[in-house]
Amino acid sequence: MNRADLPGVLAREWDILIVGGGITGAGILLEAARRGLKALLVEQRDFAWGTSSRSSKLVHGGLRYLKQGQFALTRESVHERQALLADAAGLVEPQGFAFGDYVGKKPGRRQFMLGLAIYDVMAGRRARRYVDAADFAMLAPHVQREGLRGGMLYQDAKTDDARLVLRVLQEARRHGGVAVNYLGVASLIREDGKVVGAMLKDAVDDTAPAVRAHLVISATGAWADGLRGQVGAPPKLRPLRGSHLLLPAWRLPLAQAVSLMHPQDGRPVFAYPWEGVTLVGTTDVDHGASLDLEPAITRGELAYLMTALRWQFPQLALGEDDVLATFAGVRPVIDSGQLDPSKEAREHALWLENGLLTVAGGKLTTFRVIALDALRRAAPLLPGWQADLRPLPIFDATRPLSGKALLLDGEQRARLLGRHGAAAQALCDAAREGELAPVPGTQTLWAQLRWGARNEDVRHLDDLLLRRTRLGLQLAGGALAIMPRLRAICQHELGWDDARWDAEQVRYLALWRSHYSVPQGD
Ligand SMILES: Cc1cc2nc3c(=O)[nH]c(=O)nc-3n(C[C@H](O)[C@H](O)[C@H](O)COP(=O)(O)OP(=O)(O)OC[C@H]3O[C@@H](n4cnc5c(N)ncnc54)[C@H](O)[C@@H]3O)c2cc1C
Structure with missing residues (x-):
């Protein structure tokens, strides 16, 4: 969609x-559009700007959920992992894991x-x-050899989370769905107690247009309590x-996870x-900072992850100087009052409150299940719409x-097809x-x-370096x-003059230093 067409788009009657515009919203858009609904998605920042570009990027069943007795979540996730490996090859890839079995350490063999x-x-x-x-x-x-008895090997999978969101959005658009970034919901329109837009x-x-729809679905992740508050619902999220840390592969070379x-x-x-880099994660701590700001790793979390690395890989003598980049994400976990954050359940939840349907929690891996669940809940609210939700x-x-x-x-062709789907051919032709x-x-x-600069709704340099590609996380100094x-490739494609490019570069590098580099201080 051309941004100039936005007024006409917003004037349409939407189901x-x-x-x-994270994975949850993108998944709902795809599943709705391919089943004939007129569906519009709006994202206040960039697509995948929220948690969906800041996950651990594993497409996994989640062994830890099994340990916590969350069998349904694990089964569902394993099933979706297998489906993604088959249907999204080149974007979702198998990853072998190794877990050392050490004397006196739990869990044992x-x-x-x-x-x-x-x-x-x-x-x-x-x-x-x-x-x-x-x-x-x-x-x-x-790995640490002292006390090593052997080890367990198993398989999971990994992806590029932001590209997964973009691919889902691309597929949704092919089915008639519309997705617009940098367009946030400031407030809900309610008539007779019902949310109508x-x-x-x-x-x-900087305009403030209105849009109307038969049903509003909030897929705002960690931000969900904001819109829920507007319909009088009490906060539920924690x-x-x-x-995470990213290290150059030559400093922490791994064939297996x-x-x-x-x-x-x-x-x-x-x-x-x-x-091409080594990804290390993760922590699990209460996030007290404002959700308006990008989350960032703290010194304490950095020290925690470095301790784990030094214990597991003592011969490598890894230090903070080895860290290329960092990133942090916020889990939209449903608060059950557990003292230990890691004990909070990770399943998704749906709440229909005064006409607003909210979908929160869950995992990247299970986005299709979550989307279909949301549509099942939405169906009775959309008179005249019936669809096969298998x-x-x-x-x-x-x-x-x-x-x-x-x-x-x-391998390169498979990567392009996985990441860009039907657009991969045009991408190569445009090279x-x-x-x-x-x-x-x-x-x-x-x-x-x-291609990203020309066709993928890039509004700021960080969209291109942190989400369309991940170069800002893979190259030193944010890809300086x-x-x-x-610039030679992208400035013209973006239609930016020199002053705009310079300003974007300054903005991006400041953002990178404050939120994606190694935190300084005590
Ligand atoms: C550290 C970490 C590691 C994880 N690792 C994994 C993993 O390895 N595998 C896995 O399967 N899952 C993982 N997860 C879980 C997974 O990342 C999340 O469940 C998933 O990304 C949530 O997606 P979402 O679309 O619901 O939320 P988000 O991606 O956060 O999207 C919500 C979007 O809503 C937008 N928004 C908010 N308010 C408004 C508004 N008023 N108007 C318009 N837009 C708005 C936000 O800007 C945001 O982009 C991890 C999560 C975290 C935090």
Whole structure:
């Protein structure tokens, strides 16, 4: 959609207005649009700006949920993981995990293997294995050897979370759904006690248009209590922050993901190879800061994650100087008053309150299940709409790439198809000389930057470097070194003059330093 067409779009009669452009909102838009609903999604910042670009990026059953007895969530997640591996290949990839079995450490071999057996039954295939210490050390060469008896191996999957949101939105648009970023809901319009639309705030031109819909669905994640408050509902969410580190792969080289129980508090933490770097996470702490600001790791969380790394990989002598970038996300967890944040349940919930349907909690992995659940709840509120709400393949099948794209190897082509779906061919066709090469040190092609700038609703430089691509997390200094070439490719595509580019660069680098770098201080 061209932004100039927005007034006409907002004047249409919508069946549903979805508030929030994270994975939950995107999933609802796709499942609604492909079932014939006229659906509009609005996101106050950038698509995936919220938690959905700040997750641990695992598409997983969640062994820890099994330990907490959340069997339904684990079964559902394992099923969705398998579906995503099949339907979103190139975007969702298998990831092998290794967990060391140490003398005197919990969980021991028996308990862990039992959990993995349940995991395997749920997935309908056997992936678990126990190996002795020598084999384990070969698979994960830098791990702590003292007390190592052997280790457990199992399979999960990983993704690029922001690209997953963008791909879901792209598919939704192919089915007629409309999604607009930088357009927030300022307030709900209520008539006779029923929510019938919203007053919006357009962050691009600072206008305040209105939109009407038969049903408003809030998929605002950790922000959900804000809109719920407008219909008189009491707060229910407990914002919990989880922070991550990114290290260069050469400093923490891993062929497998390594998961471990933190030596201080026994919480599960992990390190795994992601997009050419090593991703380490995560913490689980109450998030007291304003939700208007981007969340950021604290010194305490940094120290906590470094302690885990130093314990698990003592030979590598890792220090804070090795950290390339950091990021933090806020979990929209439903508050049950647990003292320990990690004990709060992670299942999603639906609340229909005075005409506002809110969907919160859950996981990235289960977005399709959550979307279908939301539509099941929405159906009685949409007179005349009946649909088969059984799951469909997550994405429509794509055609193999041809032409210039054949210069790429098979893995690169699969990545592009996974990330860009049917647009991958046009992306390759639009590439200029040398742009089908990767940005050094990453798997991102220069052509993806041109495409993102031209076609993917980029309004600020951080949209391009933190969500359309993840270069701001993968390259030192937020990708400072590639700015000249980035500018040469993207400035014209974005229609920015020199002053705008300079201002965007200053804004982006300030944001990166304050929220994505290693925090300074005591
Ligand atoms: C640290 C951490 C690690 C995680 N790891 C994993 C993992 O490995 N695997 C997994 O499956 N899940 C994981 N999760 C869970 C998963 O990331 C979340 O459940 C999921 O991203 C939530 O998506 P969402 O769309 O509901 O919320 P969000 O992605 O937060 O989207 C909500 C959006 O609503 C927008 N919004 C808010 N108010 C308004 C308004 N008034 N108008 C318009 N827009 C508005 C916000 O800007 C935001 O973009 C993790 C979560 C965290 C915090």
